[in-house]
Amino acid sequence: MRKIGIIGSSVSNSASPEFHNKKLAGNIIKYIPIQKQSLTKSQFVFLMKGLVAANVTSPFKDVAYASADWLTPEAIRCKSVNLLYWKRNLLIGDNTDTLGFGAELLRRSISKKGTWLVLGSGGAGRACCDALLAHGCNPMLVSRNKKDKSSRFTLLNYDDFENYSENVFGIVNATPVELPYDNFSMFKNCIYAWDLNYKKKSKFLMLAESSGLNTIDGMGMFKFQARYAYFRWVL
Structure with a gap:
């Protein structure tokens, strides 16, 4: 077999x-x-x-x-x-992560504008930034490591992204680590909080929901990227 x-x-x-x-x-x-x-x-x-x-x-x-x-x-x-x-x-x-994330952006009719913070500069984070850029948004990678593997995206660390907080339209958690703040009050104009994890509702999403943000988990992206992968195998 x-x-x-x-x-x-x-x-x-x-x-x-x-x-x-x-x-x-x-x-x-x-x-x-x-x-x-x-x-x-x-x-x-x-x-x-x-x-x-x-x-x-x-x-x-x-x-x-x-x-x-x-x-x-x-x-x-x-x-x-x-x-x-x-x-x-x-x-x-x-890389079907970028295709899956992009497909979920379209499915949810998310506005093609605004600055997004993407937490985590690993492969999943870079894929989300790629999809956001293609969607017409302004993605910024937030990482503890200043050595970025892609010069295509603005790189921030967890100490300086507060300077951009008022302009943030959405936040994506692309790491297993929770947002290093106890509330979303600094993100006064933020509309979306998106966590790529999908097994259970994360603390990140629960906190965002209690702050009035629209929350999205990773299941939609997972299903889209899984379908793309399946068609790669069978075609």
């Missing part, structure tokens, strides 16, 4: 196996979780040789990017890969 995997350091919380095994029902393909704490590029490529394709989650999106033989435009722009699949003996690196 051929196998498709999800590779990450904590894949037990992922909804991907259940979602994709339902989609793949009737096919001779099994979707399996593959939990690893560390992988070098050579180890990653060796692992992929036993799979038809793989979703990639934290902390391996960067090594997946380095392991690909060919990259899609989305992966190049985000400098991150969350989907790998074989095509004509080449390992293709793709």
Whole structure:
């Protein structure tokens, strides 16, 4: 039986196996979780040789990017890969996070304007910024690390983003870490709070909701990016 995997350091919380095994029902393909704490590029490529394709989650999106033989435009722009699949003996690196986030922006008819703070400069955060930029918004990455991997986006740290708080239209939490403040009062004109986590309502969203913001979890984005991944495998 051929196998498709999800590779990450904590894949037990992922909804991907259940979602994709339902989609793949009737096919001779099994979707399996593959939990690893560390992988070098050579180890990653060796692992992929036993799979038809793989979703990639934290902390391996960067090594997946380095392991690909060919990259899609989305992966190049985000400098991150969350989907790998074989095509004509080449390992293709793709990024369906940016497609999934962008599709959810459109589905919700979110205004094509405004400044968005994206918390976390990892692969998911960069993908959200890429989608927001394409949507006509002004994304700013907020990170503890000043070494940005993409000069396309404004980079802030947690100490200086207060200077932009009055102009913020939306906030995206693209990390497991909660917003380092006890309320949203500084974001006087903020409309949306979006958390990419989807298993349960986060403290981040509960706090935003109590402050009167429109809240969005990551389930819609997950479903869109999962569908994009599925079509990559079957086409």
